[in-house]
Amino acid sequence: MSARLFVGDARVEDAATDAALVEGRGFAYGDGVFETMRAIGGSIPWWPGHRARLALGAARLRIPLPASERMETELHDWLSLHRDGVIKLIVARGGGGRGYRPAFDAPPVWALLASAAPLPRRPGGLVLRWCETRLAHQPLLAGIKHGNRLEQILARAEWSDPGIDEGLMRDTDDHVVAATAANLFVRTEGRWWTPPVDRCGIAGVCRSWTLRAFAAGERRLTVAAVESAEALVLCNAVRGILPVARLGDRTWAPHPAVADARRRLAAAHPAFAIDPNEDLP
Template sequence: MLVDGRPAGSVPLTDRGLNYGDGLFETLRLHRGAAPLLDRHLARLQAGCERLGLGWPGRALLEPEALAVAAAAPGEAVLKIVLTRGDGGRGYAPGPVAPARRIISAHPLPPGLGTPLEVGVCRTRLGSSPALQGLKHLGRLEQVLAASETAAAGWDEGLMLDAAGRVIEGTRHHVFFLRGDRLFTPPLAGLAVAGIMRAMLLEALPALGLDGGEAELRYDALHEVDAMYLGNAVAGVRAVSRLDGRPLPEPGLLDRLHRALSSLGVTWLA
């Protein structure tokens, strides 16, 4: 772990990320000592800094630190980059903009990334916050509650709905669903996080010869889904084998999705 470029295992108690969730993070796959999607993650991180008014440290600082941690990690691992607003006293109002605190760490891969998923629907709903929509910010309490539900139910992943009963995303994956021969994903406007893997799969649709794009999926229409896939920047894309108690077949699309994503730089699926 590096904190502001130096080996460390802690941050000060006054850090605003700890006290207020005042910061952003990225989680990405390491493959053979490299970080294949680092450019995309750094671009999203920079855009998030601009929206929150965090002091962007700059790619020239972040990239070599991330690659140094990646090089020291096992061949297959997870890299996490956290930016916080740094130290601050009591009170919500931040002080003058200064370069964000950088926390970069490597972690073992979660087990079973290549297996199909049993998925349920969480009671915890996702709230709507236009100011934070799409940002991968540090305030993840809704996902924490939903992940607790998921573990207690014995599911591999839990779907999260909004107040109107629309499927938004999983606790840690984005959702893609097949209706006939068309592949859809919930609209970006409602998402808690604008996902890297989601964007890449939408890029890949023309090469796959698939129609689709964005479309709403309500809880009461889950029975109309012919297949479902969940994706994130650590696992890639995985098939759902059971959805809300219903067995769900995989019609042979997963291999095609993997090949298309591999051509866009998701090298661990090749």
């Protein structure tokens, strides 16, 4: 993985990198926001959506963002070096010292990282399980991609079976919210539905695209509603729309609506092109 670090508008040289990270509140408290984005051909097709969510999260936490022109220039330069793969942008609150009281005027500590594109998905669809770890309700943090992801880490630590691709998480009221690293859509009564993220969960960029592209709706989902759905998909901005083949003992055959969703996404985002050898229903 490659990385580039900044404090405010200044790039941090290697000798000062460790101090800038360890003394920052992002390292100490997860006091920051981040975006994980799919790059292809030297661009990020969904950058406007990522930028908007980054700004929303930073405003919610009262963290000043880097100057817009500076951030755009550095991102463009980073993409010239890392044209295809996954780009991560992290913005943490600046200022060190002990204690929780934030310094609202401190220059942000921010970083650009690059890694390889994810491996192809499992042929035939994902295999899921239910997670026991619950998502707590906190409307002030709901929807944004903040730096504290301990609930997802605890949920992902629940299994080591390589035959399981992902886990679905519920909230403390037992409503289904999302997977550990993706949003969930279910096909019911001929329409796509996804859980709201007003109390917990992340408002994914791919989720936002899917809501608009398919006139999908939001509703609270029970375990029974998910397990009885006509079809399930997971989605995120790095891997696109992923069909689900099994959840526990429940299985799903390939569904034409899922194939249609993937075709439309491929037309909208070149990183999610469909393998021409794949036989879609």
